[in-house]
Structures are given as C-alpha cells and as structure tokens.
Amino acid sequence: MNTSLQIIKNGLLLCLFALLLAYFKGPSLLYGSLSFILIATYHLATDQRFSAEQLADSGLMTLHLAIYLLLCTLLIWATTGHEESHYWIIYFLPIVVAGTNLTLLHTLATCLFSSLFYLALIPNAIWSDPVNRAEDLPEFLISCTTFFIVGILMHGFSEQHRRQLKQQKHLNDLLLDNRNALQNSLRKLEEAEENLRRTDRLAALGEMSAGLAHEIRNPLGIIASSAQLLQNHINPTDSGQLDLLDVIREESTRLNDLVTTFLRFGRPGEPQLKSYQLENLIDKTVEQLRPVAEQHQVALTFSPAHPTTTVYVDADMIQQLLLNLLLNAIEACSEQGNVVIHALKKDNQAHIIVTDNGEGIAKEVLPTIFNPFFTTKDGGTGLGLATAHNIAQSHGGDIHVTSQPGHGSRFVVTLPLETH
Numbered sequence: 001m002n003t004s005l006q007i008i009k010n011g012l013l014l015c016l017f018a019l020l021l022a023y024f025k026g027p028s029l030l031y032g033s034l035s036f037i038l039i040a041t042y043h044l045a046t047d048q049r050f051s052a053e054q055l056a057d058s059g060l061m062t063l064h065l066a067i068y069l070l071l072c073t074l075l076i077w078a079t080t081g082h083e084e085s086h087y088w089i090i091y092f093l094p095i096v097v098a099g100t101n102l103t104l105l106h107t108l109a110t111c112l113f114s115s116l117f118y119l120a121l122i123p124n125a126i127w128s129d130p131v132n133r134a135e136d137l138p139e140f141l142i143s144c145t146t147f148f149i150v151g152i153l154m155h156g157f158s159e160q161h162r163r164q165l166k167q168q169k170h171l172n173d174l175l176l177d178n179r180n181a182l183q184n185s186l187r188k189l190e191e192a193e194e195n196l197r198r199t200d201r202l203a204a205l206g207e208m209s210a211g212l213a214h215e216i217r218n219p220l221g222i223i224a225s226s227a228q229l230l231q232n233h234i235n236p237t238d239s240g241q242l243d244l245l246d247v248i249r250e251e252s253t254r255l256n257d258l259v260t261t262f263l264r265f266g267r268p269g270e271p272q273l274k275s276y277q278l279e280n281l282i283d284k285t286v287e288q289l290r291p292v293a294e295q296h297q298v299a300l301t302f303s304p305a306h307p308t309t310t311v312y313v314d315a316d317m318i319q320q321l322l323l324n325l326l327l328n329a330i331e332a333c334s335e336q337g338n339v340v341i342h343a344l345k346k347d348n349q350a351h352i353i354v355t356d357n358g359e360g361i362a363k364e365v366l367p368t369i370f371n372p373f374f375t376t377k378d379g380g381t382g383l384g385l386a387t388a389h390n391i392a393q394s395h396g397g398d399i400h401v402t403s404q405p406g407h408g409s410r411f412v413v414t415l416p417l418e419t420h
Contacts, residue, residue, distance in 0.1 A: 011303040020308050065102075065110055068094035069117060071319075076121050088118050088143060095147055099154025111151040115144035224252040271314030271394050278311045278343055278415075279304040285322040286341065289330070300326070305343040309350045311415050313395055318415075321391040324384040325354045325411055332358030332409065345417070349397070352413040361403035369401065388413075 072090045074234040091114040098110035119140060227248040234241045286302045293300040311318075329339045333356050361369060370389040392399045396416050403409035 004240055010060065024040070040228060050134060062106070065094050068097060069110075071114060072114075073117050073121065073201055088121075091118055091147060092150055095151045096154050099151045100158045102155075104152070104155050107151045107155045110194070111147045114147050118143065118147075127149075150378065152315060191258065216294070220252060220256055224249065224256070227252065271317050271391075273312050273314060273395075275310060275312055276315055276318075278309040278313075278352070281313075281315055281318055282322060282341060282343055282352065285319050289323065289326050292327070293330050296330050296332045296333065296337075298330050298337045298339055300330070300339050300341075302341045303343070305345060309343060309345055309417070311350050317391045321388040321413065322352070323386040325413070327357065328384055329354055329356035329409070332360075334358065348417060350415045350417055352415070353413045356412075357408040360405040360408055361401070362405055366401065370399070 069091075072093060076088060076090065081193070094110055095107070095114055098107045102110075113153075122140065229247050231242075231245050281306070282302055286300060290300055326339065326341070330337075333339060337355045337357055339354065342351075342355070343352050344353070370385050389399050392413055392415070397414045400412045401409060
C-alpha cells in the first residue's frame with residue numbers, strides 16, 4: 001500500500017483505538033483492555049509484516065479479516081452485559097482494512113458479516129422487550145448502515161488513490177523511457193560528432209601523407225638509380241663499398257615500401273565491390289600468415305561460420321584489413337600464444353572476430369589505437385590499425401575492440417552481407 005494511504009488508515013485506526021480506550025470503565029475494564037491490546041498488537045504486527053503482494057492475495061486477506069472479526073467480536077462479547085456494548089465501533093477496523101485493500105464485493109461482504117456479528121451480540125433483554133426493541137432497532141440499523149457507508153467510502157477513496165498511483169507510475173515509466181532514449185540519443189550524437197572530427201583529422205592527415213610521400217618518392221627513386229649506377233664504377237673486389245651500396249639499396253626499398261603505405265592510406269580509393277565467400281578470404285589470409293605465426297611460435301586458428309557467409313566487398317582491401325589485424329595480434333603474443341579467428345552471421349551483418357591472449361592494450365590508450373601514426377611498437381608506422389579501420393568504414397562496416405592488459409585483446413569487424 002502507498003505510504004500516504006497507509007498513514008491515513010493507521011491514523012484513523014489509532015483515533016478509533018483512543019476513543020475505545022476512553023470508554024473502558026467499570027467491570028469491563030480488564031476484559032476490554034486485554035481485548036483492545038490484543039487487537040492493536042495484531043493490527044500493528046500484520047500491517048508492518050504483509051507486503052503489497054501479500055495484501056493483494058484475496059485468500060490471505062480473507063483470513064486476515066476473519067481474524068479481525070473474531071478479535072472484534074471477542075472485545076464486544078467481553079464488554080457486553082445487560083446492555084449493548086459501547087465498543088461496537090471496533091467493527092470499523094476490519095471494514096477499513098477491507099475497503100483499503102480489497103474489491104468492492106469483498107468490502108461489502110465484510111460490512112455484512114460485521115453487521116451480523118454486531119446484531120448477534122446485542123443482549124436478548126433488548127430484543128425481548130417490545131418497547132426497547134422499538135426504540136433501539138432504528139439505532140442498530142443506523143449503525144449497520146454506517147458500516148456499509150464507511151466501507152464504500154473507504155473503498156472508493158482507495159480505488160481513486162490506486163488509479164492515481166497507477167497513472168503516476170505509468171507517467172514515471174514514460175518519463176524514464178524518454179530519459180533513457182534521450183541519453184542514448186545524446187550518446188549517439190557525441191559518438192557521431194567524435195567520428196566526424198576523427199574523419200576530418202584522418203582526411204587532413206591522409207592528404208598531408210599522400211603529398212609528402214609523393215614528394216619523397218621522386219628523390220628516393222633518384223637515390224636508388226644512382227646507387228645502381230655507382231655499382232658499375234666500383235671495384236668488384238672492394239667489399240666495403242659494395243656493402244655500403246647494399247645498405248643504400250635495402251634502405252631505399254624499405255623507405256619506398258613505407259612511402260607506398262602512406263600513399264595507400266592517404267588515397268585509399270573506392271572499394272571495388274564483388275560477391276565473395278568470407279571464409280575463403282579469411283582462409284587465404286591465414287595461410288599467408290601461417291609461416292609468420294610459426295616463426296613467432298604462435299598458434300593461428302580459424303573457425304569458419306556454418307553455413308558460409310557471402311559478403312559484398314573488395315577482396316584485396318579486406319585481405320589487407322585481415323593482414324593488419326592478424327599481424328598485430330601475432331606480434332602482441334609471446335611464445336606459445338594463441339590467435340583465433342571466428343566468422344559468423346549476426347544482426348544482418350558478417351562478423352570477423354580476432355582474439356589473442358597477448359599482452360593486451362592499456363585502458364588509457366585504447367580510444368586512440370585507430371588514430372594514424374599512433375603506435376606502441378618500436379619501428380612501427382602506426383598505420384596498420386588505422387588502415388584497417390578505414391577499410392572497414394569504406395565498406396559500410398566498423399571495428400570494435402575490447403582488451404584487458406595481460407589477458408589479450410578482441411577485435412570485432414562488422415561487414416554488410418551481400419544484397420540481392
């Protein structure tokens with residue numbers, strides 16, 4: 001029951017108890033006081049013990065009201081002599097309890113039984129005397145009528161209060177749902193704004209990288225060509241000079257590969273979409289990297305989806321994405337590590353899940369791992385994960401990562417399924 005309604009009910013009942021206590025006098029003092037204490041104790045104990053669900057149980061409430069009626073009858077019987085008991089008003093107690101907790105039918109039944117018990121306890125001396133019966137019968141009927149009036153009023157007040165509470169709960173639920181929806185919208189808006197800012201930064205960095213790489217590639221080609229020409233004018237027996245030329249050629253090649261990576265990141269181009277079996281693309285990439293995994297003593301395992309998953313992608317770009325993720329996972333593992341790739345369908349998307357048990361990623365750097373040029377590896381370019389993220393988004397997908405330092409990482413790539 002609602003707290004305010006409970007306070008009103010208990011307030012009325014305490015006033016009733018105080019009124020009854022004021023009437024205790026004469027020989028009925030002992031029996032009346034004991035009966036009153038018994039009723040008050042039972043009421044206060046059950047009022048605090050029963051939950052709202054228990055009070056809604058009509059069977060339990062029927063037993064509860066029956067005990068009330070018996071206790072009230074005991075009080076009136078203990079204080080009835082040759083005249084009517086002054087404590088007949090105690091029958092309002094079960095009537096109030098029924099009116100505030102049960103249906104109108106149960107309330108009327110309680111009023112009826114209270115009236116019958118009340119009339120049954122009126123001394124025979126009053127009923128046998130025609131004069132007394134004629135004088136007191138209207139008073140008895142008024143008392144019984146009052147039982148029904150109080151019961152109906154209490155039930156009507158309680159029903160109105162319950163409807164208001166139900167409406168209030170409904171409004172509170174709507175308000176809570178709207179608040180949650182607003183919070184979700186704000187969160188999505190913040191994510192969209194962050195993605196937009198990140199896209200702008202990536203676009204600017206990409207243009208800068210592409211322009212810088214293009215400017216570097218021209219003199220780099222001249223250096224490589226000059227080294228090749230210089231080899232023809234060096235004494236073949238001079239091993240020191242030949243070694244230096246080898247260093248120049250190797251470093252020129254490495255720098256050219258790095259420039260090519262910058263150009264690919266800066267100007268990735270539009271994906272050429274075709275229909276492929278995702279499992280075939282993953283299996284091909286896994287077989288390419290298996291020697292690398294064996295060199296690092298890392299177990300590389302692929303669990304394909306059943307049935308197979310058809311996707312609409314650029315095969316070269318997706319394989320580049322997988323190479324970057326798997327190389328990153330292999331390098332994160334120590335010897336005897338494990339890298340597992342799962343493929344599955346979920347929520348109308350293809351999911352590629354790459355899990356490793358490597359060193360994991362620190363929580364503070366986790367939001368920045370897809371930023372270009374960010375790396376924690378010695379000699380790394382910081383473009384592997386950034387390129388993978390760009391490829392996923394260019395296909396209408398995304399990459400999400402969860403990681404726990406010391407326990408490994410989990411990358412989830414989502415890609416759209418083939419559309420017909």
